[in-house]
Amino acid sequence: MKKKQLEIACFNYESALIAQENGADRIELCENMQLGGTTPNYILGAKVREKLSIKMHVIIRPRGGDFVYSDEEIIVMKQDIKQFKKLGVDGFVFGILNEDGSVNKSVNEELVALAAPYFCTFHRAFDVVADVEQALEDVIDCGFNAILTSGQGTNVLEGIAVLEKIQKLAGDRIVIMPGGGLRSSNIQLLLEKLEPTFFHTSAITNNTETADPLEIKKIQAYF
Secondary structure, three states: OOOOEEEEEEOOHHHHHHHHHOOOOEEEEOEOHHHOOEOOOHHHHHHHHHHOOOEEEEEOOOOOOOOOOOHHHHHHHHHHHHHHHHOOOOEEEEOOEOOOOOEOHHHHHHHHHHHOOOEEEEOHHHHHOOOHHHHHHHHHHHOOOEEEEOOOOOOOOOOHHHHHHHHHHHOOOOEEEEEOOOOOOOHHHHHHHOOOOEEEEOOOOOOOOOOOHHHHHHHHOOO
């Protein structure tokens, strides 16, 4: 059985330190929780990278809202990838769609190539694709290493049937990482139904944007 690992979505410096201190395997650094996470400030990234010994992935998302981007926004995304590569991050998290809800293969392939040799995760843009089976194949074709998804539900429990389906279809070709409302209170069901190697959570249990150390430990108690 593959070792289960935990990724914490961190919206600030404090959360990154809490994640590391409480045994998380990796962080996804972002800002603007109310927008679902956007590209973090480079200064924040440098500060976090300096303090962290665990793996650090960075979200590349220039704004909240949909995942259909203009040419100008795509240029910004490319520049952000180049900048963060200089920091020695461990991976990138992004996803670009077409107007019809399909995966924009050409631009995603460009960004994956630009991010090489770093790990690339296709983020929750997957939760609004028009056809999950086709999108799965397209994301794999683009060269991504993982998909972060709630299974198109408002949270992982609502999307568990889709998560089960795409994990079976994916096999060993790509990592399916459940995320979206994942907490210690519902992880048991995911463990019963799925076989993910990585779980994704913000571990936020109150009205702040900061991870709860106890929640991280509670989740890890299931591993």
